[in-house]
Every structure is written in C-alpha cells, then in structure tokens.
Amino acid sequence: GQQLxxxxxxxxxxxxxxxxxxxxxSSIFNTWLWYKQDPGExxxxxxxLYKAGELTSNGRLTAQFGITRKDSFLxxxxxxxxxxxxxxxxxxxxxxxxxxxxxxxxxxxxxxP
Amino acid sequence: xxxxxxxxxxxxxxxxxxxxxxxRSLDFQATTMFWYRQFPKQSLMLMxxxxxxxxxxxxxxxEKDKFLINHASLTLSTLTVTSAxxxxxxxxxxxxxxxxxxxxxxxxxTRLLVL
Numbered sequence: 001g002q003q004l005x006x007x008x009x010x011x012x013x014x015x016x017x018x019x020x021x022x023x024x025x026s027s028i029f030n031t032w033l034w035y036k037q038d039p040g041e042x043x044x045x046x047x048x049l050y051k052a053g054e055l056t057s058n059g060r061l062t063a064q065f066g067i068t069r070k071d072s073f074l075x076x077x078x079x080x081x082x083x084x085x086x087x088x089x090x091x092x093x094x095x096x097x098x099x100x101x102x103x104x105x106x107x108x109x110x111x112x113p
Numbered sequence: 114x115x116x117x118x119x120x121x122x123x124x125x126x127x128x129x130x131x132x133x134x135x136x137r138s139l140d141f142q143a144t145t146m147f148w149y150r151q152f153p154k155q156s157l158m159l160m161x162x163x164x165x166x167x168x169x170x171x172x173x174x175x176e177k178d179k180f181l182i183n184h185a186s187l188t189l190s191t192l193t194v195t196s197a198x199x200x201x202x203x204x205x206x207x208x209x210x211x212x213x214x215x216x217x218x219x220x221x222x223t224r225l226l227v228l
Contacts, residue, residue: 031215042119042206042219043157050214088156092215099145099210101217103156 004089004104012110019076021107023089032072033090033101034063043088047074079111116140117209119220126197127228134192134223136207143209146190147217148182151204163190197227 006023013019023032031050035043047058049065049072056063062075076083086106093100116139126132136146145164149157161177163169163184171177181193190209194201204224208217 033216035219040204040222040224042117042208042222045115045216045218048214048216090217099212099215099217100147100159100162101215106156 004091004102006087006089006104006107008107009105010108010110012112013079014112015080017079019079019083019109020073021075021087021109022071022073023104024071025091026070028069029091030069031092032063032065034061034072034074035088035090037086037088037106039085046087076109079109081111081113084109084111115218117143117207117218117220119207119223121223122221123224123226125226125228128198129196132194132197132225134194134205134207134225136190136192136209136220138188138209138218141209141211142187143190144187144212145210146184147208147210148180148190148192149206149208151206151222157206160192194225197225199227201225202227 004025033048034046036046037043047056047063052069053067054065060077064073086108088106089104090101093102118137120135147162148160151157159172160175161169161171161182163182165184165187169182184190204222206222208219210217
C-alpha cells in the first residue's frame with residue numbers, strides 16, 4: 001500500500017537557522033499537503049501542492065512538489081522558537097474511500113532560542 | 114476560513130462510561146468528516162470516515178459498535194466512545210473536508226483519559 005516516509009525523524013537547531021525536511025513515497029501522488037502540529041493541538045495546514053514541480057511559499061515556509069510526484073520538500077527559513085512542533089506531510093489515499101489522507105511519519109522540530 | 118472546532122477539549126471519565134465528542138465545521142459545509150486517534154509520539158491513525166446522512170466507514174481493526182459516529186448535518190459529526198476503558202485513553206482529532214479537494218481541516222483535538 002501507499003506509505004509516506006519523512007526525514008529526518010527529528011531536528012534540533014538554533015534559532016535563525018534554516019530547516020529542510022522531506023517526504024518520500026513509493027507511489028505517485030497528485031497532491032501533497034504539509035501540516036504542522038503543535039503539542040496538544042490538531043494539525044494546521046501550512047501548504048497545499050497540486051502540480052508536479054510546483055513551488056509554493058507561505059511566509060518563511062516554502063514547499064515543493066517533486067517532479068517525479070513521489071516526493072516533496074518543506075523548507076523553513078530563519079527559524080524562530082514558535083516553529084517548534086511536528087511537521088507532517090500527507091497525500092490522498094487512492095486505494096481507499098473518497099478524500100482519505102495518508103500521513104507521513106512526522107518530523108519533530110526543536111528550536112533552541 | 115476553514116475553521117473546525119471540537120468539544121470538549123479534554124475529558125476524564127470512569128471506566129465503563131460513555132463519552133461523546135463533537136466536531137463542528139464553523140464556516141464551511143463539510144461533506145466528509147474524519148476521526149483520527151493519536152497516541153504519544155505517533156502519527157495520526159484514521160479511525161473512520163463519515164459522510165453527511167450516511168453510515169460511517171470504519172478502518173480495519175476499529176470497532177464500529179464501540180466508536181459510534183453520527184454525521185447528522187453538514188456542520189456536525191459526533192464520536193461516542195462507548196463503555197470506555199483505560200486503553201481508549203488517547204488524543205482524538207476530527208477533520209473536515211468540503212469535498213472540493215482532498216484538503217482536510219483539523220479540529221484542535223480532544224484529550225480523553227479513562228480512569
């Protein structure tokens with residue numbers, strides 16, 4: 001079945017550093033979604049990608065839809081303490097019911113002030 | 114836009130009792146709502162998918178008689194954990210989709226602790 005693997009599993013960085021994380025799949029996706037989950041909260045949608053090669057920004061966040069449609073990248077520039085959280089990629093579950101999503105394993109980001 | 118609320122945010126109950134969790138889409142009509150469970154340090158696990166006015170579709174291994182889902186309107190879905198046991202303690206999160214795209218908008222989650 002479809003699986004999404006995220007790397008790295010966790011990151012511990014200094015405030016001000018840039019961050020890069022990625023999400024890979026063994027199968028093709030036509031949509032990539034990036035969510036952030038703060039501790040004790042539900043995930044919040046950061047960026048949605050709908051086209052191979054697409055590069056989309058949301059403030060200090062930039063995400064790219066890989067040309068092969070099997071991967072996506074999320075970059076955070078000039079990190080700040082409130083960037084702390086778990087970042088999940090997600091894509092549609094084409095083998096299941098309408099609009100189901102498959103979630104990646106998550107990348108935990110810790111930012112040292 | 115695309116705000117989803119959940120109530121309660123946290124609940125503590127005794128073993129054997131039932132707990133109802135509400136999920137509401139506040140500013141859009143949700144044709145589909147999803148219920149997830151998340152254990153500490155793990156990703157979200159889909160429990161069931163519900164479409165307004167029809168029976169929920171449960172994921173493999175999720176007991177439909179234990180986790181009752183009702184999606185009575187385009188803005189409200191409820192999850193009832195019946196005869197709760199300590200192993201049901203978890204973080205329950207709902208999400209809603211308007212059906213236009215695969216994008217889901219999540220509620221803030223409900224922390225359930227069963228004593």
